[in-house]
Amino acid sequence: MPPAPCYPSGAISGLDGRTPAAYPCSAAMPRFTMQPKDVVRSWIEAFNRADSAALAAMYEENATNHQVALQPVTGRAAIRRMFEEGFAAAEMHCIPENLFQDGDWAILEWRDPKGLRGCGFFHIRNGKIAFQRGYWDRLSFANTHGMKLN
Numbered sequence: 001m002p003p004a005p006c007y008p009s010g011a012i013s014g015l016d017g018r019t020p021a022a023y024p025c026s027a028a029m030p031r032f033t034m035q036p037k038d039v040v041r042s043w044i045e046a047f048n049r050a051d052s053a054a055l056a057a058m059y060e061e062n063a064t065n066h067q068v069a070l071q072p073v074t075g076r077a078a079i080r081r082m083f084e085e086g087f088a089a090a091e092m093h094c095i096p097e098n099l100f101q102d103g104d105w106a107i108l109e110w111r112d113p114k115g116l117r118g119c120g121f122f123h124i125r126n127g128k129i130a131f132q133r134g135y136w137d138r139l140s141f142a143n144t145h146g147m148k149l150n
Contacts, residue, residue: 036106036124037099043122043129044108047094050087056080060128069138090141114144 034042039058046054056076059065065079066072073082086092098109108120118136122129 034124034127035101036104036122037101039124039127039129040099040106040108040120040122044094044096044110047092050092052080052083052087055083058129059132060125060130063128063130063132065129065132065134067134067136069136069141116140116144 043055043058046058056079059076059079061076062074063076063079064072064074065082073079093112094108094110095112096108096110098107100107104124106122106124108122109117110119111117116136118134120132120134123131
């Protein structure tokens, strides 16, 4: 497993507008793992750009994403395909209403501009999403986006 990203002394991820990859690592610099809330904030940014590749990169290789209205999806490649198909089918945007952290879990309450609401639970290990479970109403989503349910 690659080492955790490095940050300059006193820096907090995201406040200066640079990503962790922008900071070169040296032996003199401490290593920090992103906190679960920080991972989810990055996830929201990638989701709102409809960036399936960036989203998939945030998951462990064998992670599971279970949107309870659908079957669980396991594996980074399958999760990427799930996002690609979702973004191709509907314009989606996540507006965070609440974001909580409890240990290695982050809990997101969200809405979208069309009125859909939901929540997500993210289990984070070593800065990556190991498991995600999302709750939202599939019928409301389909009706909002003019889609038919299978």
